[in-house]
Amino acid sequence: MTKIFTFANQKGGVGKTTTAVNLAAYLSKAGYSVLLVDTDPQANATSSLGLPVREIPLSLYDVVIDRTSIGDTIMMTEEVGLDMVPSSPDLAGAEVELAHEPERHYILRRALENVINRYDFILVDSPPSLGLLTVNGLVATTYGVIVPLQAEYLALEGLSRLWETITLVREQLNPKCFLAGILITMYDSRTKLSRQVVNNVREYFPQQLFDTIIPRNVRLSEAPSHGQTILRYAPYSTGAQAYEVFTQEFLARFQNR
Amino acid sequence: MTKIFTFANQKGGVGKTTTAVNLAAYLSKAGYSVLLVDTDPQANATSSLGLPVREIPLSLYDVVIDRTSIGDTIMMTEEVGLDMVPSSPDLAGAEVELAHEPERHYILRRALENVINRYDFILVDSPPSLGLLTVNGLVATTYGVIVPLQAEYLALEGLSRLWETITLVREQLNPKCFLAGILITMYDSRTKLSRQVVNNVREYFPQQLFDTIIPRNVRLSEAPSHGQTILRYAPYSTGAQAYEVFTQEFLARFQNR
Ligand SMILES: Nc1ncnc2c1ncn2[C@@H]1O[C@H](COP(=O)(O)OP(=O)(O)OP(=O)(O)O)[C@@H](O)[C@H]1O
Ligand SMILES: Nc1ncnc2c1ncn2[C@@H]1O[C@H](COP(=O)(O)OP(=O)(O)OP(=O)(O)O)[C@@H](O)[C@H]1O
Numbered sequence: 001m002t003k004i005f006t007f008a009n010q011k012g013g014v015g016k017t018t019t020a021v022n023l024a025a026y027l028s029k030a031g032y033s034v035l036l037v038d039t040d041p042q043a044n045a046t047s048s049l050g051l052p053v054r055e056i057p058l059s060l061y062d063v064v065i066d067r068t069s070i071g072d073t074i075m076m077t078e079e080v081g082l083d084m085v086p087s088s089p090d091l092a093g094a095e096v097e098l099a100h101e102p103e104r105h106y107i108l109r110r111a112l113e114n115v116i117n118r119y120d121f122i123l124v125d126s127p128p129s130l131g132l133l134t135v136n137g138l139v140a141t142t143y144g145v146i147v148p149l150q151a152e153y154l155a156l157e158g159l160s161r162l163w164e165t166i167t168l169v170r171e172q173l174n175p176k177c178f179l180a181g182i183l184i185t186m187y188d189s190r191t192k193l194s195r196q197v198v199n200n201v202r203e204y205f206p207q208q209l210f211d212t213i214i215p216r217n218v219r220l221s222e223a224p225s226h227g228q229t230i231l232r233y234a235p236y237s238t239g240a241q242a243y244e245v246f247t248q249e250f251l252a253r254f255q256n257r
Numbered sequence: 258m259t260k261i262f263t264f265a266n267q268k269g270g271v272g273k274t275t276t277a278v279n280l281a282a283y284l285s286k287a288g289y290s291v292l293l294v295d296t297d298p299q300a301n302a303t304s305s306l307g308l309p310v311r312e313i314p315l316s317l318y319d320v321v322i323d324r325t326s327i328g329d330t331i332m333m334t335e336e337v338g339l340d341m342v343p344s345s346p347d348l349a350g351a352e353v354e355l356a357h358e359p360e361r362h363y364i365l366r367r368a369l370e371n372v373i374n375r376y377d378f379i380l381v382d383s384p385p386s387l388g389l390l391t392v393n394g395l396v397a398t399t400y401g402v403i404v405p406l407q408a409e410y411l412a413l414e415g416l417s418r419l420w421e422t423i424t425l426v427r428e429q430l431n432p433k434c435f436l437a438g439i440l441i442t443m444y445d446s447r448t449k450l451s452r453q454v455v456n457n458v459r460e461y462f463p464q465q466l467f468d469t470i471i472p473r474n475v476r477l478s479e480a481p482s483h484g485q486t487i488l489r490y491a492p493y494s495t496g497a498q499a500y501e502v503f504t505q506e507f508l509a510r511f512q513n514r
C-alpha cells in the first residue's frame with residue numbers, strides 16, 4: 001500500500017525541498033522504492049537530484065495540461081530505487097490556466113492513481129505558497145502533510161495559517177489531509193530564538209513534532225550544486241546524519257500505520 | 258520626485274522582507290519619508306513593523322478588489338517618517354480573482370499614482386513567486402528592482418529566471434523595470450559556498466552587485482518577533498550596521514539619478 005506524503009509550508013526557504021530530497025534518498029537506501037514529485041515551478045527538487053531542468057522532455061506541467069500521463073514523465077535518478085516526476089518553470093502558469101477547471105484540485109491525486117502501486121512511498125515537494133499547486137499536494141496525500149519549519153519567528157508565524165489551510169482541505173477535499181509531522185530545520189543551538197521556537201511548537205503541537213532536529217550544516221546547502229543528495233555528497237556530515245536519524249523516526253511513526 | 262523600488266526574488270527565504278523593512282527604517286532615520294508596501298499574503302513586512310495582521314481594517318487586498326483607495330489603507334508605524342500599506346492573507350486569492358481583468362498588471366502602479374508625491378521613497382515587498390502580485394510590483398517600479406540574494410546555490414540558480422522575467426516585464430509592461438541592484442544576504446564568511454556565490458554573481462552582474470554584504474546575524478531574525486526593525490531592536494548589532502552601510506550605498510547609487 002503506497003504511502004503519499006506532502007511537504008508543505010508557504011513560508012519560503014524553510015527546508016521543504018532539502019527535507020523531501022534527503023528523506024527520499026535515505027528511504028531508498030533503506031530498500032524502499034520511492035517517487036519524488038516536484039510541484040514547484042522553481043524545480044529545485046529536480047535540480048537537486050541532478051536532472052537538467054531546462055532539458056527535461058516531459059514534466060508535471062505536461063500532466064497538468066492533460067498532454068501526457070504521469071508515468072511518461074518519470075525519470076530515474078542516481079539513487080537506486082528513487083525515481084522522480086520533474087517540474088518545469090511552465091508550471092508557474094497553471095494556477096491561472098486552470099482557474100475554471102472544476103476538478104483542478106484533484107489533478108495530481110488522479111494522476112498518481114496510475115502509478116500508485118509501483119512505489120512504497122510517494123513524496124511531494126510544494127512551492128512556497130498556498131495556491132493551487134500546493135493544494136493539489138494536500139489533496140493527493142494519503143498519509144498526511146510533513147511541515148519543515150525553520151527555527152525562526154517569521155516561519156512560526158505562518159504555522160497557524162498553514163494549519164487552517166490543512167484543516168479546510170481535510171473538511172472539503174481530502175479527509176486524509178492532516179498535519180502528520182513538524183520537522184525543525186536549520187536549528188542553531190547557540191541562539192535563544194531557536195530554542196524558543198522549538199518550545200513554542202512543542203507546546204502547541206506536541207504530537208506532531210518530530211524528536212529529530214536538523215541542525216544548520218553547510219554541507220546540506222552545498223549538495224544541490226553538485227546535483228546530489230546529502231547521502232551521496234557528504235554522508236558523514238552532521239546534516240546527513242540528522243536526515244538519516246529523521247528517516248528512522250519517520251519510518252517508526254508511519255511504517256505500521 | 259518619488260522613487261519606487263521593488264524587492265523581488267521568487268526563491269523563498271532569501272531576505273526580501275528583512276531588506277525592505279530595514280532599508281525603509283534607515284531611510285526614514287536619514288530624514289526621508291518612506292512608504293513600505295507589502296504585497297505578500299504572508300504579511301511578514303506588516304508584522305515586522307508591529308502591525309496586528311489579523312486586525313487590519315483595510316489592506317492592499319481592499320485596493321486590489323477596488324473597494325478602496327490605497328491612501329485609506331496607509332498606517333503609521335513606530336518609526337517617524339515610515340508609513341505602511343499592510344497586506345492581508347486574502348491577497349492569496351487575487352491571482353485567480355483577477356485572472357480575467359485585462360488591466361490586472363497595472364493595479365498597484367495605478368493605485369500608487371494617488372500617493373506618489375507624499376513620499377521620497379516607496380519600497381514594495383514581494384511574495385516568493387513570479388505570479389501576479391510580484392508582477393504588479395515589477396510594473397509599479399520607477400527606479401528598478403532590488404534582488405536580495407542568499408549566498409546559497411539554490412538561490413543563485415533562480416537568478417537567471419528572475420532576470421528573464423524582469424526583461425520580459427521591461428519589454429512589455431514597464432520600460433523602467435530593470436535589475437537595479439543585487440544584495441548578498443545571510444553571508445557566512447566561514448563557508449566556501451558563500452564566497453563562490455559572490456564570485457559568481459560578481460562575474461555576471463558586476464554593475465548591479467552592491468559592495469555591502471549582509472552577514473548572517475541572529476538579531477535580524479529576532480527583531481520581527483518584537484515587531485521592530487533592527488534599528489530599534491538592536492542598533493549596534495552587525496546586522497544593523499550592515500543595513501546602515503547598505504542604506505548609504507543605496508543612497509549614493511540612486512539619490513542623484
Ligand atoms: N539544515 C540546513 N542547513 C543549512 N542549509 C540548509 C539546511 N536546509 C536547507 N538549507 C539551505 O537553505 C536554503 C533553503 O532550503 P530549501 O530550498 O530546501 O527550502 P524550501 O522551503 O524548499 O525553499 P522554497 O520556499 O524556495 O521552496 C537552500 O539553499 C538550502 O540548501
Ligand atoms: N542576515 C540575516 N541573518 C540572519 N537571519 C536573517 C537574515 N536575513 C533574514 N533573516 C531571517 O531569515 C528568514 C528569511 O528572511 P525573510 O523572511 O526576510 O526572507 P524572504 O525572502 O522575505 O522570505 P519569503 O520568501 O518567505 O518572503 C527570516 O526568518 C529572517 O528573520
Ligand SMILES: [Mg+2]
Pocket residue numbers: 016017018040044045126127
Ligand atoms: Mg523548495
Ligand SMILES: [Mg+2]
Pocket residue numbers: 273274275297301302383384
Ligand atoms: Mg518575505
